[in-house]
Amino acid sequence: MTTNPSIFVESSTVISNKKFKGNQHILRLLAPKCATSAKPGQFVQIQCGSQHLLKRPLSLQLVSKSSGWIEILFRIVGSGTTHLATLKTNDTVEVMGPIGKEFQLQPQIRKYLLIGGGVGIPPMIFAAHNITKETNHLSPFVIMGSETPFPFNPKPSQFLLDGIPNDVIAAMPLLESWGVPSRLTSLTDMAGCHQGYVTDLARLWLTECSTATLKQIIILSCGPTPMLKAVASLAREFNVDCQVSLEEYMACAVGGCAGCVVPIKTTLGISMKRVCVDGPVFNANDVFFE
Numbered sequence: 001m002t003t004n005p006s007i008f009v010e011s012s013t014v015i016s017n018k019k020f021k022g023n024q025h026i027l028r029l030l031a032p033k034c035a036t037s038a039k040p041g042q043f044v045q046i047q048c049g050s051q052h053l054l055k056r057p058l059s060l061q062l063v064s065k066s067s068g069w070i071e072i073l074f075r076i077v078g079s080g081t082t083h084l085a086t087l088k089t090n091d092t093v094e095v096m097g098p099i100g101k102e103f104q105l106q107p108q109i110r111k112y113l114l115i116g117g118g119v120g121i122p123p124m125i126f127a128a129h130n131i132t133k134e135t136n137h138l139s140p141f142v143i144m145g146s147e148t149p150f151p152f153n154p155k156p157s158q159f160l161l162d163g164i165p166n167d168v169i170a171a172m173p174l175l176e177s178w179g180v181p182s183r184l185t186s187l188t189d190m191a192g193c194h195q196g197y198v199t200d201l202a203r204l205w206l207t208e209c210s211t212a213t214l215k216q217i218i219i220l221s222c223g224p225t226p227m228l229k230a231v232a233s234l235a236r237e238f239n240v241d242c243q244v245s246l247e248e249y250m251a252c253a254v255g256g257c258a259g260c261v262v263p264i265k266t267t268l269g270i271s272m273k274r275v276c277v278d279g280p281v282f283n284a285n286d287v288f289f290e
Ligand SMILES: Cc1cc2nc3c(=O)[nH]c(=O)nc-3n(C[C@H](O)[C@H](O)[C@H](O)COP(=O)(O)OP(=O)(O)OC[C@H]3O[C@@H](n4cnc5c(N)ncnc54)[C@H](O)[C@@H]3O)c2cc1C
Pocket: 043, 056, 057, 058, 059, 060, 072, 073, 074, 075, 076, 077, 078, 079, 080, 081, 082, 119, 120, 122, 246, 247, 248, 249, 250, 280
Protein backbone atom coordinates (compact mmCIF):
# COMPACT_ATOMS: atom_id res chain seq x y z
CA MET A 1 0.00 0.00 0.00
CA THR A 2 1.31 3.49 -0.86
CA THR A 3 -0.01 6.74 0.65
CA ASN A 4 1.85 8.93 -1.86
CA PRO A 5 4.61 8.16 -4.35
CA SER A 6 7.33 8.36 -1.70
CA ILE A 7 5.69 7.29 1.58
CA PHE A 8 5.28 3.53 1.94
CA VAL A 9 3.44 1.41 4.47
CA GLU A 10 5.31 -1.81 5.12
CA SER A 11 4.86 -4.76 7.41
CA SER A 12 8.38 -4.81 8.81
CA THR A 13 10.24 -7.61 10.50
CA VAL A 14 12.34 -6.82 13.56
CA ILE A 15 16.01 -7.62 12.91
CA SER A 16 17.24 -6.54 16.34
CA ASN A 17 16.15 -4.42 19.31
CA LYS A 18 19.15 -3.52 21.46
CA LYS A 19 18.67 -2.02 24.91
CA PHE A 20 21.00 0.68 26.26
CA LYS A 21 21.27 2.59 29.52
CA GLY A 22 18.82 5.44 30.06
CA ASN A 23 15.80 3.48 28.72
CA GLN A 24 17.13 3.77 25.19
CA HIS A 25 16.77 1.22 22.39
CA ILE A 26 18.17 0.89 18.91
CA LEU A 27 15.62 -0.89 16.73
CA ARG A 28 16.58 -2.28 13.34
CA LEU A 29 13.73 -3.22 11.00
CA LEU A 30 13.49 -4.75 7.56
CA ALA A 31 11.67 -2.07 5.53
CA PRO A 32 13.23 -2.13 2.06
CA LYS A 33 10.96 0.41 0.37
CA CYS A 34 11.53 2.97 3.10
CA ALA A 35 15.26 2.23 3.17
CA THR A 36 15.60 2.80 -0.56
CA SER A 37 14.28 6.36 -0.59
CA ALA A 38 14.99 7.66 2.95
CA LYS A 39 17.07 10.82 3.44
CA PRO A 40 18.66 12.34 6.57
CA GLY A 41 16.11 14.37 8.54
CA GLN A 42 13.17 12.20 7.54
CA PHE A 43 11.24 10.06 9.99
CA VAL A 44 8.90 7.07 10.11
CA GLN A 45 5.59 6.43 11.86
CA ILE A 46 5.65 3.13 13.76
CA GLN A 47 2.68 1.12 14.98
CA CYS A 48 2.99 0.68 18.74
CA GLY A 49 0.71 -2.29 19.41
CA SER A 50 -2.99 -2.79 18.75
CA GLN A 51 -4.03 -0.61 21.71
CA HIS A 52 -2.65 2.53 20.01
CA LEU A 53 -4.64 3.92 17.13
CA LEU A 54 -1.94 6.44 16.32
CA LYS A 55 1.50 5.47 15.17
CA ARG A 56 4.49 7.23 16.80
CA PRO A 57 7.00 9.40 14.86
CA LEU A 58 10.67 8.40 15.17
CA SER A 59 13.64 9.74 13.21
CA LEU A 60 15.72 7.58 10.93
CA GLN A 61 19.20 7.03 12.35
CA LEU A 62 20.63 4.96 9.52
CA VAL A 63 19.41 2.90 6.58
CA SER A 64 20.94 0.26 4.35
CA LYS A 65 19.58 0.41 0.82
CA SER A 66 21.39 -2.81 -0.13
CA SER A 67 20.18 -4.84 2.89
CA GLY A 68 16.81 -3.11 3.12
CA TRP A 69 16.92 -2.17 6.81
CA ILE A 70 16.16 1.02 8.68
CA GLU A 71 17.38 1.86 12.16
CA ILE A 72 15.87 4.10 14.83
CA LEU A 73 16.97 5.14 18.31
CA PHE A 74 14.16 5.70 20.79
CA ARG A 75 13.82 6.52 24.45
CA ILE A 76 10.95 5.03 26.47
CA VAL A 77 8.70 7.91 27.57
CA GLY A 78 5.15 6.48 27.47
CA SER A 79 3.05 3.49 26.54
CA GLY A 80 3.86 3.51 22.81
CA THR A 81 7.61 3.43 23.23
CA THR A 82 7.18 0.95 26.12
CA HIS A 83 5.52 -1.35 23.61
CA LEU A 84 8.34 -0.85 21.09
CA ALA A 85 10.83 -1.89 23.77
CA THR A 86 9.13 -5.30 24.01
CA LEU A 87 9.60 -6.11 20.31
CA LYS A 88 11.76 -9.14 19.64
CA THR A 89 13.65 -10.41 16.59
CA ASN A 90 11.22 -11.69 13.91
CA ASP A 91 8.23 -9.80 15.36
CA THR A 92 6.40 -7.72 12.77
CA VAL A 93 5.45 -4.08 13.07
CA GLU A 94 3.79 -1.70 10.61
CA VAL A 95 5.99 1.17 9.50
CA MET A 96 5.04 4.18 7.36
CA GLY A 97 7.78 6.24 5.78
CA PRO A 98 9.99 7.90 4.90
CA ILE A 99 8.12 11.08 5.86
CA GLY A 100 9.01 14.78 5.73
CA LYS A 101 11.49 17.18 4.18
CA GLU A 102 15.10 16.16 4.63
CA PHE A 103 18.10 18.36 5.43
CA GLN A 104 19.11 20.24 2.31
CA LEU A 105 22.72 19.43 1.44
CA GLN A 106 24.19 22.19 -0.72
CA PRO A 107 25.80 21.10 -4.00
CA GLN A 108 28.93 23.22 -3.53
CA ILE A 109 31.65 21.89 -1.23
CA ARG A 110 30.87 23.13 2.25
CA LYS A 111 31.73 22.11 5.78
CA TYR A 112 28.89 20.74 7.90
CA LEU A 113 28.68 21.16 11.65
CA LEU A 114 26.14 18.66 12.94
CA ILE A 115 24.70 19.26 16.41
CA GLY A 116 22.41 16.67 18.01
CA GLY A 117 20.91 16.52 21.49
CA GLY A 118 19.30 13.51 23.22
CA VAL A 119 16.91 11.73 20.88
CA GLY A 120 17.82 14.39 18.30
CA ILE A 121 21.10 12.56 17.74
CA PRO A 122 19.80 9.99 15.17
CA PRO A 123 19.32 12.39 12.21
CA MET A 124 22.87 13.69 12.76
CA ILE A 125 24.29 10.18 12.38
CA PHE A 126 22.30 9.63 9.18
CA ALA A 127 23.44 13.04 7.86
CA ALA A 128 27.08 12.32 8.75
CA HIS A 129 26.85 9.01 6.90
CA ASN A 130 25.42 10.48 3.71
CA ILE A 131 27.69 13.52 3.67
CA THR A 132 30.72 11.25 4.05
CA LYS A 133 29.72 8.35 1.83
CA GLU A 134 27.54 9.91 -0.85
CA THR A 135 28.85 13.44 -1.48
CA ASN A 136 32.12 15.25 -2.19
CA HIS A 137 31.72 17.45 0.87
CA LEU A 138 34.43 17.71 3.48
CA SER A 139 34.02 15.41 6.44
CA PRO A 140 31.52 16.94 8.86
CA PHE A 141 32.19 17.67 12.53
CA VAL A 142 29.56 16.16 14.84
CA ILE A 143 28.79 17.42 18.35
CA MET A 144 26.37 15.35 20.42
CA GLY A 145 24.95 16.13 23.85
CA SER A 146 23.11 13.90 26.29
CA GLU A 147 22.19 13.95 29.95
CA THR A 148 21.71 10.17 29.99
CA PRO A 149 24.49 7.75 28.99
CA PHE A 150 25.10 7.71 25.23
CA PRO A 151 23.74 4.59 23.47
CA PHE A 152 27.29 3.52 22.56
CA ASN A 153 30.62 3.21 24.34
CA PRO A 154 32.51 6.47 23.73
CA LYS A 155 36.17 6.15 22.82
CA PRO A 156 39.00 8.69 22.48
CA SER A 157 38.92 10.43 19.11
CA GLN A 158 41.73 9.98 16.60
CA PHE A 159 41.22 13.60 15.47
CA LEU A 160 42.60 16.73 17.10
CA LEU A 161 40.47 19.77 16.34
CA ASP A 162 41.28 23.48 16.52
CA GLY A 163 39.47 25.14 19.40
CA ILE A 164 38.49 21.91 21.13
CA PRO A 165 40.28 21.39 24.48
CA ASN A 166 42.62 18.38 24.48
CA ASP A 167 40.80 16.74 27.40
CA VAL A 168 37.50 16.83 25.47
CA ILE A 169 38.32 13.68 23.56
CA ALA A 170 35.31 11.32 23.86
CA ALA A 171 33.84 10.42 20.47
CA MET A 172 31.36 8.04 18.85
CA PRO A 173 33.16 4.90 17.56
CA LEU A 174 30.84 4.47 14.54
CA LEU A 175 31.59 8.01 13.31
CA GLU A 176 35.30 7.49 13.97
CA SER A 177 35.18 4.36 11.79
CA TRP A 178 33.81 6.51 8.94
CA GLY A 179 36.63 9.05 9.46
CA VAL A 180 34.18 11.61 10.90
CA PRO A 181 35.40 13.63 13.90
CA SER A 182 32.94 13.94 16.76
CA ARG A 183 32.83 15.17 20.35
CA LEU A 184 30.41 14.56 23.19
CA THR A 185 28.99 16.96 25.76
CA SER A 186 26.99 16.47 28.94
CA LEU A 187 26.16 18.47 32.03
CA THR A 188 26.78 15.25 33.96
CA ASP A 189 30.37 14.25 34.62
CA MET A 190 31.06 11.78 31.78
CA ALA A 191 34.71 10.89 31.09
CA GLY A 192 36.24 12.74 28.12
CA CYS A 193 33.08 14.76 27.46
CA HIS A 194 32.79 18.53 27.51
CA GLN A 195 30.93 19.43 30.70
CA GLY A 196 28.44 21.94 29.36
CA TYR A 197 26.11 22.55 26.45
CA VAL A 198 26.62 21.50 22.83
CA THR A 199 26.56 25.18 21.88
CA ASP A 200 29.47 25.98 24.26
CA LEU A 201 31.67 23.46 22.47
CA ALA A 202 30.44 24.54 19.04
CA ARG A 203 31.33 28.14 19.92
CA LEU A 204 34.91 27.14 20.84
CA TRP A 205 35.28 25.45 17.45
CA LEU A 206 33.60 28.21 15.42
CA THR A 207 35.75 30.85 17.12
CA GLU A 208 38.88 29.20 15.68
CA CYS A 209 37.48 29.19 12.11
CA SER A 210 38.68 31.89 9.73
CA THR A 211 36.18 34.28 8.14
CA ALA A 212 36.62 32.43 4.84
CA THR A 213 35.92 29.06 6.50
CA LEU A 214 32.86 30.40 8.32
CA LYS A 215 31.39 31.31 4.93
CA GLN A 216 31.67 27.63 3.97
CA ILE A 217 29.93 26.25 7.08
CA ILE A 218 26.35 25.04 7.44
CA ILE A 219 24.92 23.87 10.76
CA LEU A 220 22.36 21.05 10.81
CA SER A 221 20.72 20.39 14.16
CA CYS A 222 18.10 18.28 15.91
CA GLY A 223 17.22 18.12 19.59
CA PRO A 224 15.05 19.69 22.28
CA THR A 225 13.56 23.10 21.44
CA PRO A 226 15.69 25.10 23.95
CA MET A 227 18.79 23.55 22.38
CA LEU A 228 17.62 24.39 18.85
CA LYS A 229 16.94 27.96 19.96
CA ALA A 230 20.50 28.22 21.31
CA VAL A 231 21.92 26.67 18.13
CA ALA A 232 19.96 29.12 15.94
CA SER A 233 21.25 32.01 18.03
CA LEU A 234 24.84 30.71 17.76
CA ALA A 235 24.47 30.43 13.98
CA ARG A 236 23.30 34.05 13.78
CA GLU A 237 26.22 35.13 16.01
CA PHE A 238 28.71 33.59 13.55
CA ASN A 239 26.59 34.42 10.49
CA VAL A 240 26.44 30.81 9.29
CA ASP A 241 23.50 29.03 7.64
CA CYS A 242 21.53 26.73 9.91
CA GLN A 243 18.79 24.15 9.38
CA VAL A 244 16.89 22.70 12.35
CA SER A 245 14.62 19.66 12.65
CA LEU A 246 11.55 20.38 14.80
CA GLU A 247 9.46 18.04 16.95
CA GLU A 248 5.70 18.45 17.32
CA TYR A 249 2.88 16.24 18.48
CA MET A 250 1.63 14.36 15.44
CA ALA A 251 -1.50 12.47 14.54
CA CYS A 252 -1.71 11.61 10.84
CA ALA A 253 1.89 12.62 9.90
CA VAL A 254 0.91 12.92 6.24
CA GLY A 255 -0.35 16.49 6.17
CA GLY A 256 -4.07 15.79 6.61
CA CYS A 257 -5.01 16.81 10.16
CA ALA A 258 -3.11 20.09 10.72
CA GLY A 259 -2.33 18.83 14.22
CA CYS A 260 1.34 19.68 13.93
CA VAL A 261 1.28 23.24 12.52
CA VAL A 262 3.78 25.88 13.62
CA PRO A 263 4.21 29.50 12.47
CA ILE A 264 7.05 29.87 9.97
CA LYS A 265 8.41 33.06 8.39
CA THR A 266 8.09 33.01 4.60
CA THR A 267 8.69 35.59 1.88
CA LEU A 268 4.91 36.26 1.95
CA GLY A 269 4.80 36.74 5.72
CA ILE A 270 4.09 34.34 8.56
CA SER A 271 2.50 31.11 7.42
CA MET A 272 1.27 28.05 9.36
CA LYS A 273 3.33 25.05 8.24
CA ARG A 274 2.86 21.36 9.02
CA VAL A 275 5.94 19.96 10.74
CA CYS A 276 5.22 16.48 9.35
CA VAL A 277 5.28 17.26 5.62
CA ASP A 278 6.47 20.89 5.27
CA GLY A 279 9.22 19.99 7.80
CA PRO A 280 10.44 18.65 10.12
CA VAL A 281 13.52 20.48 8.74
CA PHE A 282 13.26 24.26 8.46
CA ASN A 283 15.69 27.12 8.02
CA ALA A 284 16.53 28.20 11.58
CA ASN A 285 15.93 31.88 10.79
CA ASP A 286 12.33 31.10 9.78
CA VAL A 287 11.38 29.44 13.08
CA PHE A 288 9.80 31.13 16.15
CA PHE A 289 11.39 29.38 19.11
CA GLU A 290 9.30 31.08 21.85
C1 LIG B 1 9.51 14.15 13.76
C2 LIG B 1 9.75 13.50 15.12
C3 LIG B 1 10.85 12.70 15.28
C4 LIG B 1 11.10 12.07 16.51
N1 LIG B 1 12.19 11.28 16.64
C5 LIG B 1 12.42 10.63 17.79
C6 LIG B 1 13.55 9.76 17.92
O1 LIG B 1 14.33 9.58 16.98
N2 LIG B 1 13.70 9.10 19.10
C7 LIG B 1 12.83 9.27 20.15
O2 LIG B 1 13.03 8.66 21.20
N3 LIG B 1 11.78 10.11 20.07
C8 LIG B 1 11.54 10.78 18.91
N4 LIG B 1 10.43 11.59 18.81
C9 LIG B 1 9.52 11.71 19.95
C10 LIG B 1 8.60 10.48 19.96
O3 LIG B 1 7.73 10.54 18.85
C11 LIG B 1 7.77 10.45 21.25
O4 LIG B 1 8.63 10.26 22.34
C12 LIG B 1 6.78 9.29 21.19
O5 LIG B 1 5.79 9.54 20.23
C13 LIG B 1 6.15 9.09 22.54
O6 LIG B 1 5.18 8.06 22.43
P1 LIG B 1 4.69 7.26 23.73
O7 LIG B 1 3.40 6.60 23.38
O8 LIG B 1 5.78 6.41 24.27
O9 LIG B 1 4.47 8.39 24.78
P2 LIG B 1 3.14 9.23 25.05
O10 LIG B 1 2.34 8.49 26.05
O11 LIG B 1 2.49 9.62 23.76
O12 LIG B 1 3.80 10.51 25.69
C14 LIG B 1 4.68 10.38 26.82
C15 LIG B 1 5.35 11.71 27.10
O13 LIG B 1 6.11 12.14 25.96
C16 LIG B 1 5.66 13.42 25.51
N5 LIG B 1 5.66 13.43 24.05
C17 LIG B 1 5.01 12.59 23.22
N6 LIG B 1 5.23 12.93 21.93
C18 LIG B 1 6.01 14.02 21.93
C19 LIG B 1 6.55 14.86 20.92
N7 LIG B 1 6.33 14.66 19.62
N8 LIG B 1 7.30 15.91 21.31
C20 LIG B 1 7.52 16.15 22.61
N9 LIG B 1 7.05 15.39 23.61
C21 LIG B 1 6.30 14.34 23.28
C22 LIG B 1 4.25 13.55 26.07
O14 LIG B 1 3.90 14.90 26.31
C23 LIG B 1 4.34 12.82 27.37
O15 LIG B 1 4.89 13.64 28.37
C24 LIG B 1 10.19 12.25 17.60
C25 LIG B 1 9.06 13.08 17.43
C26 LIG B 1 8.84 13.69 16.21
C27 LIG B 1 7.64 14.56 16.02
